[in-house]
Amino acid sequence: MQNTIVVPKFRIGSRRFDVFPLWIALLIAGLVFGAFGGYEVFRYGLQVTGLNNHVTWGLWIIVDLSSIALGGSAFVFGVMVYLLRLKRFEKVGRLAVLLGFLGYSTAGLVLLFDLGQPLRFWHPVVFWQHHSLLWEITMCVVLYLNVLIAELIPIIFEHPVFAEHPLMERFPILRKTSDVLLQFAHWLHKLGPLWAILGLTLSILHQASLGATYGMLTGRGIPFDPTAPVLFIISAMGGGTALLFLLSIFVFRVMRPGLVDDKTLYDVAKLAGGILLLWVYIRMWDWAVVNYYSVQQTITTQTELLDKIAPFSTSFWIGQILLGTVAGFVLLYAGRIKNWKVLGTTAVLPVILIVILRWDYNFSGLVASFSWDPFTPTIWLHSYTPTWQEWAVATGVISYWLLGFSLAARFLPFQSTMHSEHE
Amino acid sequence: MTEKKLPQEEQGQDISRRDFLGLAGAVAGAVTLASVAGVHKSQASEHAPEEGGHRWGMLIDINLCIGCKYCTYACQAVNNLDDDMIYNVVTLETTTSGDTYYLSRNCMHCEDAPCVHVCPVGATYHRPDGIVTMDYDLCIGCRYCQVACPYDARVFNWREHDGVSCRVPAFGTPEVDPRPRGVMEKCTFCQHRIDAGLERGLTPGVDLSATPACVVACPTGARVFGDLNDPESPISKSLTENEVIIRLREELGTEPKVFYVPPQNI
Numbered sequence: 001m002q003n004t005i006v007v008p009k010f011r012i013g014s015r016r017f018d019v020f021p022l023w024i025a026l027l028i029a030g031l032v033f034g035a036f037g038g039y040e041v042f043r044y045g046l047q048v049t050g051l052n053n054h055v056t057w058g059l060w061i062i063v064d065l066s067s068i069a070l071g072g073s074a075f076v077f078g079v080m081v082y083l084l085r086l087k088r089f090e091k092v093g094r095l096a097v098l099l100g101f102l103g104y105s106t107a108g109l110v111l112l113f114d115l116g117q118p119l120r121f122w123h124p125v126v127f128w129q130h131h132s133l134l135w136e137i138t139m140c141v142v143l144y145l146n147v148l149i150a151e152l153i154p155i156i157f158e159h160p161v162f163a164e165h166p167l168m169e170r171f172p173i174l175r176k177t178s179d180v181l182l183q184f185a186h187w188l189h190k191l192g193p194l195w196a197i198l199g200l201t202l203s204i205l206h207q208a209s210l211g212a213t214y215g216m217l218t219g220r221g222i223p224f225d226p227t228a229p230v231l232f233i234i235s236a237m238g239g240g241t242a243l244l245f246l247l248s249i250f251v252f253r254v255m256r257p258g259l260v261d262d263k264t265l266y267d268v269a270k271l272a273g274g275i276l277l278l279w280v281y282i283r284m285w286d287w288a289v290v291n292y293y294s295v296q297q298t299i300t301t302q303t304e305l306l307d308k309i310a311p312f313s314t315s316f317w318i319g320q321i322l323l324g325t326v327a328g329f330v331l332l333y334a335g336r337i338k339n340w341k342v343l344g345t346t347a348v349l350p351v352i353l354i355v356i357l358r359w360d361y362n363f364s365g366l367v368a369s370f371s372w373d374p375f376t377p378t379i380w381l382h383s384y385t386p387t388w389q390e391w392a393v394a395t396g397v398i399s400y401w402l403l404g405f406s407l408a409a410r411f412l413p414f415q416s417t418m419h420s421e422h423e
Numbered sequence: 424m425t426e427k428k429l430p431q432e433e434q435g436q437d438i439s440r441r442d443f444l445g446l447a448g449a450v451a452g453a454v455t456l457a458s459v460a461g462v463h464k465s466q467a468s469e470h471a472p473e474e475g476g477h478r479w480g481m482l483i484d485i486n487l488c489i490g491c492k493y494c495t496y497a498c499q500a501v502n503n504l505d506d507d508m509i510y511n512v513v514t515l516e517t518t519t520s521g522d523t524y525y526l527s528r529n530c531m532h533c534e535d536a537p538c539v540h541v542c543p544v545g546a547t548y549h550r551p552d553g554i555v556t557m558d559y560d561l562c563i564g565c566r567y568c569q570v571a572c573p574y575d576a577r578v579f580n581w582r583e584h585d586g587v588s589c590r591v592p593a594f595g596t597p598e599v600d601p602r603p604r605g606v607m608e609k610c611t612f613c614q615h616r617i618d619a620g621l622e623r624g625l626t627p628g629v630d631l632s633a634t635p636a637c638v639v640a641c642p643t644g645a646r647v648f649g650d651l652n653d654p655e656s657p658i659s660k661s662l663t664e665n666e667v668i669i670r671l672r673e674e675l676g677t678e679p680k681v682f683y684v685p686p687q688n689i
Contacts, residue, residue, distance in 0.1 A: 045581065121560060219573025375517070
């Protein structure tokens with residue numbers, strides 16, 4: 001088993017240098033930019049955004065929904081490793097847990113800015129309104145974030161610094177603390193199957209509910225879609241697994257050669273490809289139901305109007321169906337293609353698909369909304385342009401995600417020395 | 424377009440268990456009410472929350488609306504709203520025959536209100552008298568109610584409000600507490616007027632100080648307010664007198680408690 005972490009270096013002329021410090025500096029600059037935007041939002045409220053009473057959910061909601069979806073591999077691989085006992089995916093599964101944690105914490109962070117009353121973020125946990133999808137999502141996300149932390153702690157404590165450090169010899173209290181923490185981490189690790197079951201349950205619940213958040217909007221036309229929950233779950237599984245595959249190439253193949261064999265990585269790609277093709281199949285049926293079997297003039301008009309101001313239909317056919325199909329087939333045949341550059345590039349497509357799907361669901365009904373005129377009902381077009389504060393906050397939270405991943409990729413071992421009963 | 428004769432005559436064909444229980448309760452309540460107080464059965468609501476309780480509703484006669492926006496301004500004065508915060512929207516619309524008319528629209532106070540269903544903290548809720556209202560101390564400002572409302576009736580408080588509305592004092596004076604920045608707001612049928620009026624023995628819809636400000640301000644009497652459970656209330660009488668009554672986006676099943684008399688030349 002390999003323990004060495006190979007640091008990729010860039011070459012300029014005959015010199016090779018490590019760009020990691022520069023990359024981290026860039027991400028910190030992103031965080032600082034985000035802090036400026038965040039300060040403006042907290043100081044002056046949401047009036048500094050481009051949101052309005054018609055388009056009331058904007059860029060941040062897309063970041064929120066997408067980061068949650070891109071963390072979807074965590075529950076998929078929790079099930080594979082701990083319930084289906086496919087142990088060869090354990091190391092990849094650890095990366096999935098990290099992506100899950102980063103995705104969900106990013107979502108929580110960006111939502112904090114999106115609330116009109118950010119200091120009341122805890123209200124849904126205390127003041128229950130169990131009829132609300134958003135309440136259910138909040139509870140699931142809060143609980144699942146805790147599950148992810150429980151899964152992440154043992155991974156972090158695999159780092160050698162927690163087992164052996166010169167300061168421990170000098171300060172025995174550090175040694176004792178480390179022992180207690182390692183025991184706690186080991187105990188959490190042993191509960192892996194429990195976390196997997198909880199993760200699966202909570203994820204299915206809230207990924208579906210995120211789709212239903214839009215799917216139940218009877219008065220909004222296009223987003224009113226009973227298939228939305230299924231589309232959201234499956235796209236999160238497929239897109240999240242595709243992102244996991246992409247980053248696994250970097251973390252395992254490039255930085256930790258030999259830790260995970262290529263066949264396992266191909267299998268991750270195949271899984272992503274298969275799920276994506278299933279998603280395309282269901283999405284096509286969904287399209288057929290809306291546009292062929294039960295044509296509604298209002299939705300047709302809504303689509304036409306959206307097409308006038310944005311490439312709405314193009315984003316469906318190219319951004320969802322074409323990307324999903326191409327990525328699905330290429331990843332499904334990863335074992336035959338065996339070209340890491342092609343496979344890695346292709347794995348980016350489902351990530352784009354995830355964002356486009358959520359973008360369309362969010363904006364279609366808000367930008368093209370129905371009037372209330374009972375005699376000659378029309379559809380009104382509204383506009384929304386994110387302000388620099390919104391871009392700043394989005395840059396800040398994405399920088400946080402990238403920073404978390406970069407530090408983990410550089411320093412975490414991703415291999416287990418803990419042996420539990422299920423192994 | 425959706426048309427109906429009278430609200431009590433148009434109850435749906437599909438009855439779920441919840442509807443059935445609600446209907447059973449309402450019938451029991453209505454029978455009791457009719458026998459005790461001599462109230463006509465048809466006026467009792469199937470959604471009546473409590474026996475003998477009030478159920479407030481509004482009727483807007485489109486033929487009488489002249490688009491003066493006094494309702495908008497009075498609402499802004501009483502609720503102390505900034506000029507760009509409007510609970511009561513008046514728009515110019517067109518009939519199928521091409522005639523224009525003014526559509527005055529506030530919160531519909533739906534029986535099956537989407538905003539109540541979606542609120543994650545229960546900040547938007549139904550009062551026992553059917554008014555859809557807000558607990559501003561609970562609201563987290565997620566704006567899901569705004570996304571879910573099919574009538575665009577919800578208004579977000581984007582900025583700190585200092586000072587008084589520019590509609591004060593011409594159209595009234597502030598009567599409610601200021602709301603903090605970052606919460607969702609809405610028309611409450613001037614619940615503070617209703618509650619204070621009832622305490623003083625007044626009749627909302629009849630006595631002006633107990634009636635929503637928009638109704639009082641309307642110079643043409645296009646707005647009628649009252650207790651839908653009381654057959655003698657102005658709204659119950661108006662609903663009976665008018666042959667055709669409509670409600671907005673009725674196909675969504677939200678059961679609004681704001682009714683309209685449609686234009687004569689539809």
